[in-house]
Amino acid sequence: MTDTANRHLDDLTPWNDRLHGLEVVGVVDEAPQVKTFTFRAAGDCWFRYKPGQFVTLELPVGDGEPLFRTYTLASSPSRPYSVAVTVKAQEGSIGTRWMFDHLRPGMTIRAYGPNGHFTHIGHEAGRYLFLSAGSGITPMMSMLRWMADLAPQTDVAFVTCARSPRDIVFRHELELLDRQMPNLSLSFMVKGNSLGESWFGHRGQISHPMLTMIVPDLMEREIFCCGPESFMTLVQDFLRAAGFDMAHYHQESFGEVPGDAPAEQVAVVTDAGEVGGASVPVVFANWGVTATCQPGQTVLEAARAAGVRIPAACESGICGTCKTRKIAGEVVMSHNGGILDEEVDEGYILACCSRPLGPLELEA
Structure with a gap:
């Protein structure tokens, strides 16, 4: 890998969560049971995000499926060569405790994002x-x-x-x-x-x-x-x-949505319709798999049943980790802010809260 430390920003490309991982470059104790993990891109990249946004880390805990944990970036995009998360190991935590015990400089992990709307950008005030x-x-x-x-x-x-x-x-x-x-x-x-x-x-x-x-x-x-x-x-x-x-x-908040902020209903449809009572085929193009989505199932549930792994953290339409692009077909999506209107216009959906209206083909 080319060392980005001596490269000008003009020579680099923005980090892409589908193509590049994160390499640990520093681990610092901040307070009792609190550490900051600093990463650079595992590639010739720089980081573009809004202050206050978060990423979802894929943590290879044990021999089974990896854990997906969402952490806010404590770093600032005004310093685009690295990003950092500052995390606290709560009692009973699995992912954060694994990071404390195993994540060291030189290691590379996958991450997804950045996502989130909690930022002062767009809320200019005196x-x-x-x-x-x-x-x-x-x-x-x-x-x-x-x-x-x-x-x-x-x-x-x-x-x-x-x-x-x-x-x-x-x-x-x-x-x-x-x-x-x-x-x-x-x-x-x-x-x-x-x-x-x-x-x-x-x-x-x-x-x-x-x-x-x-x-x-x-x-x-x-x-x-x-x-x-x-x-x-x-x-x-x-x-x-x-x-x-x-x-x-x-x-x-990565937990419950505030009581006065109901889930946003987004219907990605060309003709008016409702989720039917019959199973429908769902093609996951990158995997070469055609699955069956049963009545009431989400795209994410259908993917898991077919052995297709789509990264997902909150599973309630908040974090945006399960975002994938729709190639053909329509869905009804009910989310809690984890996807932008522009992304919906480009054909993206959140697998965790989307249900097919008929046969569907996805990039995932």
């Missing part, structure tokens, strides 16, 4: 609030690093919550950026002290009175929030109760 808890800080860090490189005058209130001072991810870099960005207001909030470390900052659980004290003009800011589901639900509830315009609130 003032932002980045609010996070735990490892939910990663998309905020991507956006802040982008701003620090390209728009250091941006007005950002950055509030992050952690169990203790030593659990604050990126603490030292954030303190450095706080000195470099004149309109950055940085605040840490912890629940308790680290052993042997004094703490004179904010303490307790996030609440509307506490947040108003830290960010007096929060009602006039564009808010981006990421963290555990319970944390984001709490923030949503007190912002609504305070009369905040939720059109200016954005959150990232």
Whole structure:
């Protein structure tokens, strides 16, 4: 492989998840049970994405089928020669624990993406609030690093919550950026002290009175929030109760879709129709396999039954990992934002939430 370290960007092509893997170039401890894995492209490529987007890593855990795990890119596209994910090994985690125990510089893995709509790009505002808890800080860090490189005058209130001072991810870099960005207001909030470390900052659980004290003009800011589901639900509830315009609130979640954001119904059809009660053939062109999709089955379920492997992580139409192009035929697709309208126009579908209306042929 040609070394991209000494190649000019003009000599490289954008990374393509169907053609190139990721090579590990660095592993760094960030906090207890938190590591950053930095990758370069396994090929002559550079990375093009929006700050705050995520990738899905294919992890060869054990001897069976690989695991697909979705992680936000903590790196900034303003530095396009590498990407990085910062991950926390939760209790009982399999994929992340495998990364901690096995992923080392020089190893190559497959990845899919980037995907996701959680980004300040397209939501230009005079003032932002980045609010996070735990490892939910990663998309905020991507956006802040982008701003620090390209728009250091941006007005950002950055509030992050952690169990203790030593659990604050990126603490030292954030303190450095706080000195470099004149309109950055940085605040840490912890629940308790680290052993042997004094703490004179904010303490307790996030609440509307506490947040108003830290960010007096929060009602006039564009808010981006990421963290555990319970944390984001709490923030949503007190912002609504305070009369905040939720059109200016954005959150990232790889789990359940917020209650006020129903699945988007997208019918990719040429003639009006409904999913029928009969089985239909589905051709997976790249595999040379013709499968049978039973009534009510998704394309992904039909693929698995036929031994065709389509990468899939969330399986609920959020992450976009199972995206594949339709060659012929029509489907009904019900997704949760994991595919763009332009991609649908180009013939792409999400296999996990698409059901054939008749005979179907796919690239996958």
